[in-house]
Amino acid sequence: MDSAKLLDILGNENRRKIIQLLANRPCYVSEISGRLRVGPKAIISHLSMLEQAGLIECSVDEQRRKYFNIANNMRLEVSVSPYAYTVALHDIAFDREKKGESPAAEKKDSPPKEESSVFFLKLSSRLQELKMRQEELAQMQQQLQVEYTEIMDHCLDSIEKVARNPVECELLFEILKNETTLAALCYNLRLHPSIINANLIDLAERGFIEYRIKNNQHYWKICETGVEKK
Incomplete structure (x- = not known):
């Protein structure tokens, strides 16, 4: 999913509250509506948007009632500083193959209570460490x-x-933030390519910047030495 789209979706307070509820346990529409004190129609609209975005999914229980739960495992990082604004979205994959095992199989292969208690304590300790x-x-x-x-x-x-x-x-400030192309510099600084290019060449001759070719384009970056030539 596009990080900008995810930020737009999470910009709504009620959708954030829905995700917070579902992060604790799966819920029915009536439960979500009651907890948030928002009408079922509005809740259904929010759930539909979250489902289309792939954040949640729905299932049907034995009474044919639809309930919702978190569908994805991701991490959204937003960094804002005087010199940078970055948004990174990371999908975190994990194994859920055992989720579909039947209760009978789990009961048959389950260890004695003593071993289960020790196993639970080990998991709890590991969770605290994480x-x-x-x-x-x-x-x-x-x-x-x-x-x-x-x-x-x-x-x-x-x-x-x-x-x-x-x-x-x-130019030095733009290139300092990230290696970039002539076209990108012209767009960001709103200057004619001839002006940008002349200054780039002068800075390169003085030993401040250099370029590398990637995808048949020149990408300018700060020199590793950074020593001015005389």
Whole structure:
């Protein structure tokens, strides 16, 4: 799914609340309507949109009642800083083949209660360990974003000192964020290709930038050495 479309879907408070409910357990329309205090017609509309997006799925129980549950396992990451805005959507695959096993088969092969208790405690311990690692990863991501912003601040100060004109400042800043093409630079800076190209060549001759050819296009990037040629 497109990350922008997912953000639009999750922009609605009631749809977020529906997903939060279904993350706890599958629910019927009447349950969702009662918990959210929203009319069934509106709930059905929200569920339809979430189902079309692949976020949820429906099933029918023995009484032929339709219930809904989370259908996908994904991670949506949004990063906003003074120098970057990124949205990344990751589908996380996991094995659900055993979900369809019959209760009779599970009962037949189930271990004694003592072994089941030990197994449950081991799973619980592993779950707590994973939660701690997730928290550590989140803290590390925050620290990295802080450092990234601080380094970008220093880079901007350096760019102002080495650039010979405002165009060079903008070019170095754009290329610093990500390697890019002449066409992309012209579009972002709203400048004529001849002006962009002349400044790119000058920066390259002075040892600040270089290019590599990918898909028959020149992609400009900051030189690894970054030492100005005299």
